[in-house]
Amino acid sequence: MKKVFALFLIVTAMVSCNNKKEQDTTTVENTTVKERIISLNGSITETLVALGEKENIVGVDVTSTYPTDIKETAQDLGHTSKISVESIMSLNPTVIYATDKDIKDDFKAQLEKAKIRLEIIKQEFTIEGSKQLIETVAKSLNKDNYKELQDKIDQDLQGLKAFDNKPKVLFIYARGAATLLVAGDKTPANSIINVAGAQNAVTEFEDFKPLTPESLLNSNPDYILMFTTGLESMGGVDGVLKIEGINQTNAGKNKKVIAMDGQLLNGFGPRVGQAAKELNQLLSE
Incomplete structure (x- = not known):
């Protein structure tokens, strides 16, 4: 009887241990690592904020003027031509966003050497280009809530006055x-x-x-x-x-x-x- 009881205790302890391991694993899997984002383009900054990432933006460039309070929560790094790698590294970013026209090749190489994740986006100044920008930024963050932002563009374009003679x-x-x-x-x-x-x-x-x-x-x-x-x-x-x-x-x-x-x-x-x-x-x- 004593042997049976001892065996019961051992099995119970093993099950408890396994359950704890499963709980610990679940906790780790459910932990969301917060991004620390630097945006070097005003349009990308707007997009990130619209996608709900405002609190994760730690640094922005001089063109990031919307929303108007963005520089109250994110550091203004100035013009892209004057931003140093050191000023960026001091913010411990996990990802940096820019368009292909925002940073020069040598600066890009320095950032890559520092092994910081770079998201370089080619921006086209068209309606479809704006929609693509939204989709690209959203997918880079594994977000799928971007369609409503694209639809909002189409909604805003409805009702434009058609001119008989284009001014x-x-x-x-x-x-x-x-x-x-x-x-x-x-x-x-x-x-x-x-x-x-x-x-x-x-x-x-x-x-x-x-x-x-x-x-x-x-x-x-x-x-x-x-x-x-x-x-x-x-x-x-x-x-x-x-x-x-x-x-x-x-x-x-x-x-x-x-x-x-x-x-x-x-x-x-x-x-x-x-x-x-x-x-x-x-x-x-």
């Missing part, structure tokens, strides 16, 4: 009167102008070129479009109207100078539909 819009990038550039073809400004139902006043060249009185006369825009910060740097609408040649354009004669937040206008992130709608409305006034 000609000239985007001017300004940093005071000393730095004035106009956006040509294959620029984010060109793309969002087209999405909003208008047309870029300049199509003769790609990228940006300095603004000249001749280009103003040749393009003769109906509207001047600027970043809000750019308009402020010119001293407001009155300052823009003082640019040589402006007063001879339809935009100048009718004082049609409009401005939008830079990240919203050119970001092509989750808010691209909202940006197109806002621009469409401004062009309808």
Whole structure:
């Protein structure tokens, strides 16, 4: 009888031990390791926040301006051209996000050497490109709740006013009167102008070129479009109207100078539909 009782105790102890091991294993498997994310692109930052990752973002670049309080919880690392590997490493990131245009090859090589996980995304400034950006970021984090963000873009694009005659819009990038550039073809400004139902006043060249009185006369825009910060740097609408040649354009004669937040206008992130709608409305006034 004593032998039977002793055997019972041994079996009971073994079962208890096995159960404890199973519980311990379950605990480990259910433990979610929190990411420590650095985002070096404003549109990616917006996307990460929209996907519920705000509390995991520990560092951002200068273009990450939305949501407006992002730099209260994440360290502002500045412009990508001036960010050091040391400043990034000090934040102990588990993953770094950037677009293929955000970091140079040598900086990328340094980060890879430091064995930090890099997610380099090719950004296309189109509606489909915005949707792809959302999907790529979501899947990199094993998230499947991105479809609603893509659908929101389509919802925002509904109800845009169709113009009988598409207004000609000239985007001017300004940093005071000393730095004035106009956006040509294959620029984010060109793309969002087209999405909003208008047309870029300049199509003769790609990228940006300095603004000249001749280009103003040749393009003769109906509207001047600027970043809000750019308009402020010119001293407001009155300052823009003082640019040589402006007063001879339809935009100048009718004082049609409009401005939008830079990240919203050119970001092509989750808010691209909202940006197109806002621009469409401004062009309808």
